[in-house]
Each structure stands twice: as structure tokens, then as C-alpha cells.
Amino acid sequence: MNKVKHIAIIMDGNGRWAELQGKKRVKGHEVGATVVKDITTYCSNHKDIERLTLYAFSTENWKRPKLEVEFLMKLMQRYLKNELPIYLENNVRFEPIGDLSAFSKSLQDTIHDAKEKTANCDGLIQSLALNYGAKNEIVRAVNRLKNQPDEITEEMLSNELDCKDEVDLLIRTGGDCRISNYLLWQLAYAELSFTKVLWPDFTTEHLEKIIEDFTKVERRFGGLK
Numbered sequence: 001m002n003k004v005k006h007i008a009i010i011m012d013g014n015g016r017w018a019e020l021q022g023k024k025r026v027k028g029h030e031v032g033a034t035v036v037k038d039i040t041t042y043c044s045n046h047k048d049i050e051r052l053t054l055y056a057f058s059t060e061n062w063k064r065p066k067l068e069v070e071f072l073m074k075l076m077q078r079y080l081k082n083e084l085p086i087y088l089e090n091n092v093r094f095e096p097i098g099d100l101s102a103f104s105k106s107l108q109d110t111i112h113d114a115k116e117k118t119a120n121c122d123g124l125i126q127s128l129a130l131n132y133g134a135k136n137e138i139v140r141a142v143n144r145l146k147n148q149p150d151e152i153t154e155e156m157l158s159n160e161l162d163c164k165d166e167v168d169l170l171i172r173t174g175g176d177c178r179i180s181n182y183l184l185w186q187l188a189y190a191e192l193s194f195t196k197v198l199w200p201d202f203t204t205e206h207l208e209k210i211i212e213d214f215t216k217v218e219r220r221f222g223g224l225k
Contacts, residue, residue, distance in 0.1 A: 001215045007043065008053040008167045008183055008190070011036070012174030013198030020198075026071045031200040033079050037086060042204040044090040044124040046211075051125045051165055053097070055182050059133030062102075076130070077107050080114045087114070091123030097162035098132030099140070127163060134184035137162050161185060169214050171207075173199045191217055 011032060018028030036054060043049045057072060064072075080094075087094055094114045103111070111130065141160035145152050158164060167183055167190040175196040179187060193210045195202075 002168070002217060002219060003048040004168045004211055004214050005048060006051040006053070006165050006168050007049060007211075008055075008170045008187070009039070010055045010170070010172040010174075010180060010182055011199040011202075012172055012176060014200060016174065017198040017200040025068060026075075028200055029072060029075055033075060035199060035202055036079070037083065038204060039202070039207060040092060040124070040126050041086070041090055042207060043126075044092050049124060051127065053127040053129060053163060053167070053183065055132070055180075056128040057098075057130050057132070058181065059099070059131055059136050060181070073104065073107055077110050080110050084114055084117060087118045087121065087126070091121045092118060093121040093123070093125045094118045095125055095127045096130050097127050097137070098130040099136060100130060102131045129182070132162070133181045135181055138185060158185065166190070169193065169210070171195070171210055173197050173202050189219070191219070 014028035014032040015025040016028070017031070018025050021027070040052060043052045056076065061072070062069060086092075096111050096115060100108055100111060138157075138161070140162075141157055142152075144160050145156060148156075150156075163183060163186055165186065166188065167186045170179065170183070170187055170190045171193045172179070173195055175194070175198075177194045179192075191214055193213070195206065195210070197206055
């Protein structure tokens with residue numbers, strides 16, 4: 001039986017959920033943030049899960065309407081400030097990934113504060129992918145290695161990535177079946193699960209069922225058994 005140590009989630013469907021409710025898109029993001037809390041708490045209490053990596057804001061999301069982007073920045077800041085006591089209560093270590101330099105100083109400070117204050121937590125690691133794109137991540141890693149004298153190996157490159165752990169299970173909500181420039185290196189042998197459930201409607205029961213299905217999959221990693 002497989003054990004799921006690292007789950008990555010593409011949290012898709014917030015805007016569509018709000019539109020179906022006759023509400024502004026930003027309302028979907030607000031509800032989606034509460035789901036993040038529920039899923040993180042569930043994973044922190046799961047005996048096998050060590051890391052949860054959530055796609056919160058991609059390098060392409062800057063193309064969205066200005067007001068929506070501004071709202072997402074404020075929501076991110078509010079979420080991290082409000083969740084800090086929850087992180088500490090559940091022994092969750094917060095580790096952001098992505099190019100944080102594009103964010104305001106205020107938001108950067110909030111991100112670094114949450115990381116520092118949870119640094120000694122030794123339970124679940126929750127990573128938010130913030131201004132993250134896998135191609136950007138790989139390019140930044142290569143640029144850090146390009147002047148070293150030895151031939152670059154897979155191990156060397158992996159150690160320079162924002163996220164150094166391979167993913168066991170990728171989940172995408174919202175109905176689309178693509179990975180959208182997310183953890184391309186780390187997903188090499190991940191099991192992929194796509195659900196039509198929109199992120200604001202995604203529950204711990206949905207997650208439990210996906211994990212149960214994962215435990216029964218035969219994972220060969222390129223071999224015969």
C-alpha cells in the first residue's frame with residue numbers, strides 16, 4: 001500500500017464558483033482561503049503526509065484584472081497573519097516557494113515573518129507557491145549553477161530548486177486536466193488526480209477518497225514492479 005508523503009494541489013475554480021453563485025470573483029477567493037485552512041489542518045493530522053504544496057499565485061496570474069490581483073495580494077497578507085496562530089497550534093511549518101521579489105515589501109515581510117515564526121515547527125510543511133512558475137524556478141536554479149566548474153547533475157539541479165521534494169500525488173480541482181506550469185520537475189513520477197469539484201466546494205472527504213485511491217495504485221517508477 002502506497003503512503004502519500006507529499007501532496008501538491010492546484011486550487012482551481014474560485015472565480016467560476018463565485019460566478020455560479022451570482023457573486024463577484026473575489027468572493028470565491030475568500031471562500032477558497034477557508035478551504036486552504038481546512039485541508040491544511042486535515043493534512044497536519046494525517047499520519048503519512050509530510051508536505052502540502054498549494055498553488056496560490058502563479059507567474060501568469062499577473063495577467064488577471066488589476067483589481068482582482070490587488071485583492072489577491074491583500075487576501076494573501078490577511079491569510080498569513082490570521083493563520084499564523086493556526087500554524088503554531090497544529091505544529092505546521094510554513095515554507096513559501098516562488099520568486100517573492102515581485103511582491104510589495106509589506107507582503108514580503110508578512111511572508112518572511114510567517115516563515116521565521118514557524119521555523120521550529122516539526123510537523124506538516126505547508127508550502128504556498130507564490131509568484132511561482134516551474135519554468136521560472138528551473139531557470140533560476142540553472143542560473144545559480146552556471147558558473148560552477150563541474151558538470152551539472154540531476155541531484156545538483158534538484159537541490160537548487162525552490163521545492164526539493166518529489167511529489168507523490170497531484171490534485172487539480174475545477175475540472176481542467178493540465179498542470180499549468182506547476183512543479184514540472186517534482187511531478188516526474190507523481191500520480192495525477194483531476195476532479196470537477198471547484199476548490200471552494202472541495203472538502204476533506206474529497207481529499208480522503210483521493211488519498212484512498214492513491215494507496216491502491218501500482219507505482220512502478222519506470223520499472224516492471
